Amino acid sequence: MPAPPLTARGLHKRYGETTALDGFDLEVEAGAVHALLGPNGAGKSTAVGVFATLTRCDAGEVRVAGHDVRRDAVAVRAAIGLVGQGTALDEVLHGRENLVMFGRLHGMARQAARERADELLEAFGLADAADRKVSTYSGGMRRRLDIAAGLIRRPALLFLDEPTTGLDPRARNEVWQAVREIVAAGTTVLLTTQYLDEADQLADRVTVIDHGRVVAEGSPGGLKRRMGGDRVLVTAPLGVDVEALASSLGGVAEPGLRQVVVEAGPEGGAAAVTAVVRALDTEGVVVDDILLRRPTLDEVFLSLTGTGPTTEAGVPVPGASRPAELHPATEGGRS
Template sequence: MIDARDVRKHYGGKAALDGLDLTVEAGTVHGLLGPNGAGKTTLVRILATLVRLDSGTAAVAGHDVAKHPERVRAAIGLVGQHAAVDELLGARQNLVMFGRLSHLGSTVAKRRADELLEQFGLADTGGKPAAQFSGGMRRRLDLAAGMILTPKVLFLDEPTTGLDPQGRAEVWAAVRRLVAGGTTVLLTTQYLDEADQLADRICVIDHGRVIADGTPASLKGADRLEVVTAGDPAPAADRLGVLGPVTVDGQRVGVPVHDRVAALALAAGIPGVEDITLRRPTLDEAFLKLVTA
């Protein structure tokens, strides 16, 4: 649904995107992660036809963003970092307005607004102005506005920034419903747990280039076994070395493992062990390892 090849964009001689490649399959959530200034928002703007690329190619829903931007715009929705709704209007009024701005007839715009109010759990808001909505409700309304034309691809640029846990959960549920309905989502976020929860695949970019691409599980890597010894950690390190490369930090010895049961059995037989921990790496740990390598 999205295919970008060797995309480059410079601002004042500085590369925002430096030969970036990206492929997003239809009907999936694809997470786009990276530190501030990595090029995430620039890429979204290029794919949404808001910024022209300097070189390379990019296609969205089968349409070249440079040659046929009007076709791309007809196939996409975009929800930016800041809510774009009119806070003086109610939810239905906002959606009807967005429908009319998208050239829908009055009757069609009203019908589409009612459908989206039901889909996003906003049908009972009545005429209450959006200014009185919670943060989660406002973002759900923003998502609904981005879906007014039932886009094939929806770009979500940090959609839950500033929301409390309940608001984030509401937006996550709305995104899952969209994807279940066939929409493809490209998600940029600073919350790695959000990408872990929602994304089918994740692309990590830094300095305008892709440095890792895979499923959340593949990026996190193998489980990790850690033991804390009462005395010299050397015997434990020697024993666990059969499982893989060992790290020693004081009395703590760690090693990646692929067979959890066998690893626990091996660790339990080590004399002088005070604590044993078997855990899955977090996406935060994988991300920090990638961007600081």
């Protein structure tokens, strides 16, 4: 059996007074997207730096594709692709020239590096821009080229450190699409993100990190299940007694919102909606809206770390600390 792409045990790293990693463990399985989810300063980038041999940890052991990051750094570097925060590309060189240079530095012959570069430019939709300076690229194009550069030598493990931070929604979708294609082609990806919907969209497995420690781990679905089941939200029109409606539907009234919240049973949200519709039909009540509400990773995150999700600038999203039911942004958060 081949060595797992990455195992980390008991990582500790201090920067002066600040503890960046505090007994951090991680195991990444082959062929999957593993998301490292946490707020700013949680230790995500420090962890990636240690995994990619850029940062020495104070204690702990990391093996990447079976190689120890300290004793066998060169073998680790040959097995990984690193796409760091911000785009680490040569702005003056053309897109193709960047890829060829990184390929040649990986030991590829000139011709092989060119062929691989063209292949990646095509795959990432950059063929038309291949012979332009990177400084003329849009944010999304740069990020895709950055990811392509990380893939030049078909790494066993690709690190993507906050790949969509600072991108507009369209560019973010382009990057997500690129990540899905990478995984479909068989590369294991370790992704760090502070965006919950990003982990939800891309990851097979999520490790939630805060203050340098693992606070939760599991599949996105599993983490959400920890937060309880689905809910059906029924909005009653004016003139309907919300309390009475709540008792007939077996839910809880929110009179201020003219809303009834029905917790779904173990059979799930769809069954709960069916039951609510049947009950409404029997009662002969016409309602304004019926909404099936699944717990989002935002809620999981909030309950695990005590911090709300943050915007790109690191300031809390307005209203993020309000109850999730009152927060329409989490509802539309998936795009």
